[in-house]
Each structure stands twice: as structure tokens, then as C-alpha cells.
Amino acid sequence: MWPLNPSRKEVVRFAVRCRVLTLMLQVLTRFLGSSTPVVYWFAAHLLQDQEPLLRSLESVSTTPCSEDFPPGQKLPRNSIMVLLYNWKTCSAVTRYILGYFLTYWLLGLLLHCNFLPWT
Template identity: 50%
Template sequence: MELWSRADPQLREVVWFSLRCRALALLLQVLTRFLGSSSPILYWFSAHLLQEHEPLLWSTGTDNPKSGKPLLGKSPRSCGKGTSDNPVVRLLLNWRLITPLSKSILGFFLGYWLLGLILHCNFFPWT
């Protein structure tokens, strides 16, 4: 206990500051993990908003309801498979045609994913 017996107030403040920063980072990681992984309400609400307000998810045919052109996600790829079965890929491929609400929802999730990927790979506190 020689470290605490010194009369250096700066050392104590540095140690307390580092402990508080670590506790805050741990708290943020646990909160984002609980809210993002174990609570599906965020995903349910986002899916509900996309389903209610996005016309590209309503159409079942191959034509765009706005312009009559085929959707980009419906066209076959070079490997012979289309991406029409995945609505998120269809929305991302038709980015210019989707509503601003859909752009903000998809932008939030893509930004969260990209920020988490960058921060986690650089050993910053992110889940």
C-alpha cells in the first residue's frame, strides 16, 4: 500500500479518473449490449416503420411502382441468382427511390454497424 501512503493528490486524482472512465466505458458497453441484443423492441419498431411507409416493400412484382422500370434488386446477378428475396438488399440497391424515413432508418443501422466495426477493431469500447 505504498502507492496510497504518499501525499501526492495528483496521483490519487489520476487513479480515480481512470477508474471512473473505465466504469463508464463498461457501463456503456453493457447498456448497448442489453438494449441492442436482448431487447427486440428497437428492431420491431424499425421494421414496423419500414413496412408501413416504404412502397418498395409493398410491391410484389418486378416493376417499380413509381417509374415502371424493373427494380435493381430484382435483376439477376452474374451467378444466376437474384437478390429479390432479401428486402434490405433491395432497399439498399434502390437507395434513390426509397423514402427519407427509410433512408434514416437504414442509415442509422448501417452507421451503427460501421462505427462499431471500426471502433471494435481498434480496441475501443464498443459492442
Template identity: 75%
Template sequence: MWTLDPSRKEVLRFAVSCRALTLVLQVLTRFLGSSSPVVYWFPAHLLQHQEPLLRTIEIMPWQPLAGNSSPLQKLPRNCIMRLLCNWKTCSLVTRCILGYFLTYWLLGLLLHCNFLPWT
């Protein structure tokens, strides 16, 4: 084994502590995200009470279309896609929630594919 001078010991200690902190954060966020639905209930609660576009979906989930339209158009649209298509008319709370989840998804996709630590 090589001898470590004081500067190498500090760098090694820093690297080990950073790795341990990263692992602890990854495990905690995976545990909380997969086992606790409260993390997802609260944004859903805020979206249902703050967003008028979602209230209209609850009352009338789809619009009956003319008889000559395709069968795919008669299916109800995804609520999230409806919110994203009407981004400018959404409330500030809805924009913040959607922005957070989209940013989290995109960063996770980019960092995980590059073998960087991400939960």
C-alpha cells in the same frame, strides 16, 4: 506503493470513472440489444409502413423471368439489398434507418477490430 499528489489522484479518479461508465454502457447496450426485440421491431414497423418498395415485395416477392435466365436470378432478392440499390428513391425515414444501422455496423467493425470500446 507510490505516493499520489492531488493532480495524480484527480487523473486516476477520472480514468476509473470513465472506465466504469464505458463498461456500464457496453453492458447495457448489449443487454438491451440482445434481449429486447423492441429495438428492432420499431424500425421494421416504420420500414413496412413508410417504404413503398417493401410493399411491392409483400404483394409479389419475385418477378418471373424468361426461360433462358440462370436459376440464381429466379431467387427472391434480399429486401435490404433492394433498398440499398434504390437508395435515391427511398423515403427519408428509410434512409435514416438504413443509415443508422449501416453506421453502427461500420463503426462497430472498425472500433472493435482496434480493441476500442464498442458494444
């Protein structure tokens, strides 16, 4: 229990412990997120197993006919964009994975630009 009037030494000790904890968490998440591809492999594995839309993209030929698409509409080359365009028809696992990565990207963008601690 904290005393009602903490000394300066206790306040500094508490601040240092908090800073070390947040620093350790930031460094660990940076190492795990950038140097270890296991998280991304697992997400890709789940997407390949659970998403029928990706399986239908694999069966499509690599050179689609341009007559199949209306003028001005481009065929997305990135399969993630196909999943995002067809958000409502995706499975729940796909929505959770895409939602996690989109939320992480958006929070990182907003917090990092405001000089807040984000990895």
C-alpha cells in the same frame, strides 16, 4: 475545478469513474441491442408503414418467372438488399433507418478490429 497539480489519488479516482461510466454504457447498449428486439421491431414497423417499395414486394408472387430477368442477374431474396439497390427511390425514413444501421455496423467493424471500445 481541478487543481493545477492533482494528486495521484485524484487522478486514479477520475480514471476509475471514467472507466466505470464507459463500462456501464457498453454493457447497457449490449443488453439493449442483443437481448431486446424492441429496437429492431420498431425499425421494421416503420419500414413496413413508410416504404412503398416493400409493399410492392409483398404483392409480387413468391416464385417469379425467370424470363423476366436478364441472364446472369439474380433476384435478391433479401428485401433489405432491394432497399439498398434502390437507395435513391426510398423514402427519407427508410434512408435514415438504413443509414443508422449501416453506420453502426461500419463503425463497429472498424473500431472493434482496432481494439477500441465498441459494442
